Amino acid sequence: MDLVRKYKFSWDLIGDLKEGRPNLGNKTRLEVYRLMQFTLRDVIEQHFGPEETDKIFFDAGFLAGKEFYKNVMKPEKELNAYIRQLQELLIEFGIGILRIEKADIEKGELIVTVSEDLDCSGLPDLEHEICTYDEGLISALLECFTGVKFTVKEIDCWCTGDRTCRFACFSQ
Amino acid sequence: MAEDNKVVQALMDLLSKKNASAEPPKELRSIQGFDELYKSIHHLRGSFISLSRGKLDEKIVGQGFLFGTLKDLQSSLKHLTWQTKRVSEGDFTQKVEFLGEFSDAFNEMALKLEIQVSILEQTRKQLAESEENFRQIAENMEEVFWLNDKEGNIIYLSPSFTEVWNIDRSEIKTVDDLLLMQAHESDIESVRVALEGFKKTKVFNKEFKIKLRDNSVKTVAVRLNPICNQDGNVIKQAGIAQDITEIVNYQNKLIQSLIQAENARDKLKNSHAKIIELEQRNALLAMSVTANHEMNQPLTILKGNLELLREKLDEQAYGRIFDRLETAIEKIESILNKLKNIDRVKLTNYVGDINMIDISEENTGNT
Numbered sequence: 369m370d371l372v373r374k375y376k377f378s379w380d381l382i383g384d385l386k387e388g389r390p391n392l393g394n395k396t397r398l399e400v401y402r403l404m405q406f407t408l409r410d411v412i413e414q415h416f417g418p419e420e421t422d423k424i425f426f427d428a429g430f431l432a433g434k435e436f437y438k439n440v441m442k443p444e445k446e447l448n449a450y451i452r453q454l455q456e457l458l459i460e461f462g463i464g465i466l467r468i469e470k471a472d473i474e475k476g477e478l479i480v481t482v483s484e485d486l487d488c489s490g491l492p493d494l495e496h497e498i499c500t501y502d503e504g505l506i507s508a509l510l511e512c513f514t515g516v517k518f519t520v521k522e523i524d525c526w527c528t529g530d531r532t533c534r535f536a537c538f539s540q
Numbered sequence: 541m542a543e544d545n546k547v548v549q550a551l552m553d554l555l556s557k558k559n560a561s562a563e564p565p566k567e568l569r570s571i572q573g574f575d576e577l578y579k580s581i582h583h584l585r586g587s588f589i590s591l592s593r594g595k596l597d598e599k600i601v602g603q604g605f606l607f608g609t610l611k612d613l614q615s616s617l618k619h620l621t622w623q624t625k626r627v628s629e630g631d632f633t634q635k636v637e638f639l640g641e642f643s644d645a646f647n648e649m650a651l652k653l654e655i656q657v658s659i660l661e662q663t664r665k666q667l668a669e670s671e672e673n674f675r676q677i678a679e680n681m682e683e684v685f686w687l688n689d690k691e692g693n694i695i696y697l698s699p700s701f702t703e704v705w706n707i708d709r710s711e712i713k714t715v716d717d718l719l720l721m722q723a724h725e726s727d728i729e730s731v732r733v734a735l736e737g738f739k740k741t742k743v744f745n746k747e748f749k750i751k752l753r754d755n756s757v758k759t760v761a762v763r764l765n766p767i768c769n770q771d772g773n774v775i776k777q778a779g780i781a782q783d784i785t786e787i788v789n790y791q792n793k794l795i796q797s798l799i800q801a802e803n804a805r806d807k808l809k810n811s812h813a814k815i816i817e818l819e820q821r822n823a824l825l826a827m828s829v830t831a832n833h834e835m836n837q838p839l840t841i842l843k844g845n846l847e848l849l850r851e852k853l854d855e856q857a858y859g860r861i862f863d864r865l866e867t868a869i870e871k872i873e874s875i876l877n878k879l880k881n882i883d884r885v886k887l888t889n890y891v892g893d894i895n896m897i898d899i900s901e902e903n904t905g906n907t
């Protein structure tokens with residue numbers, strides 16, 4: 369069906385921060401980010417249920433990953449260099465500390481962890497993983513680099529008392 | 541109370557004993573939640589033991605602060621393992637972030653490794669270039685060049701050896717093989733002596749003949765140079781040999797040509813002398829013919845008139861004058877006669893720079 373799009377994302381929507389926020393700049397309190405995310409999540413869940421909410425968050429993360437790759441990252445040919453750049457950018461943007469436990473690009477298997485994650489580090493125990501947005505983001509970043517679709521699943525999360533978020537990634 | 545003690549003992553055993561049962565004591569299983577607590581701690585214990593033994597891949601099952609901390613540690617160790625592997629593969633861009641002192645140590649190590657490896661790489665490149673230059677020189681020079689250790693074993697022998705000696709390089713193991721194996725029987729002894737001398741004098745500079753397997757003979761000029769270390773001890777020797785057969789042939793031809801030229805010059809000199817002598821003699825002969833021809837007649841008139849005068853004048857008064865006149869005329873006749881018979885021109889000094897023709901009797905053949 370043809371939707372009349374009102375909110376189609378483009379990087380321009382990030383806006384000109386220098387002009388727009390000459391005094392406050394590009395910084396905000398993390399609480400505000402989480403406030404936005406978890407209230408949005410709450411409302412979406414009320415409208416569409418938990419499963420659909422997770423799917424929406426995954427897709428949003430995926431879109432964010434694609435745009436981040438396109439607008440922020442420099443092209444790289446070599447996996448280690450790509451990971452290195454990603455690690456630096458994730459720190460620079462305050463998203464989290466990316467670490468690689470395993471990367472077998474031939475087999476299409478990676479295990480990565482994100483510590484001090486933007487979405488979940490410091491949250492109370494919830495007995496379920498909540499970083500579906502990160503799953504989508506990592507999936508897009510791997511797909512953009514390799515050209516192959518990746519399934520990404522969070523297997524440990526701060527919210528399940530694991531103190532770091534661990535993601536298993538498999539090429540499809 | 542006794543049960544409380546058993547609980548404490550069971551948990552203490554889990555924490556402190558080397559061997560601990562995977563199951564809680566039977567009598568404590570009825571306590572609500574104890575079974576789960578015991579197994580949880582037992583599993584945590586197992587995960588600690590695995591990590592301490594370097595087994596990073598064992599799955600840590602369990603949740604909560606302690607499990608989470610252990611998972612975080614496992615994750616960091618796995619990440620460091622992965623990074624160390626990348627560094628070992630030459631990716632020195634790897635950096636460890638936010639792991640305290642360890643990050644500094646690791647990052648410094650990676651940086652130092654990168655510097656060392658780049659120095660090594662640079663050195664390797666220079667070495668390869670220098671080897672390539674050496675190879676090009678060695679392979680393109682006509683002279684035979686070799687290096688041997690101080691025991692005389694050949695370390696390097698240039699390809700031109702095969703061209704000069706006409707045998708494969710692989711046959712040559714030592715300097716003795718190289719210099720003596722094909723040395724000509726007329727020279728072999730002197731080469732041996734020179735080699736012996738080289739050990740003391742460090743000088744070997746010799747031309748000698750070699751006999752090839754096809755029996756042809758070549759002449760080579762060989763020079764040996766000792767290569768010393770910083771302490772001045774000989775560690776290697778370098779040798780260079782040049783096929784000078786053609787040069788020697790040219791030399792011999794040149795010497796022969798010189799001798800021939802010398803002979804020819806002598807002959808020419810003789811011929812020249814003869815020509816000059818002949819010319820002089822011819823000139824003399826012409827002169828004597830002229831003299832004889834022009835002077836004999838006036839002499840005859842002179843003699844006839846002297847005869848007439850002697851008859852007419854008083855012998856008493858003029859006899860001695862006539863005698864002297866006759867003697868002078870005879871002397872002139874004799875000189876003319878000698879000039880006519882002269883064999884070769886010989887000059888004797890007359891006065892100052894002026895020479896005169898030697899007409900003494902041994903020169904005219906007259907006796």
Ligand SMILES: [Zn+2]
Nearest residue numbers: 488499525533
């Ligand atoms: Zn998480």
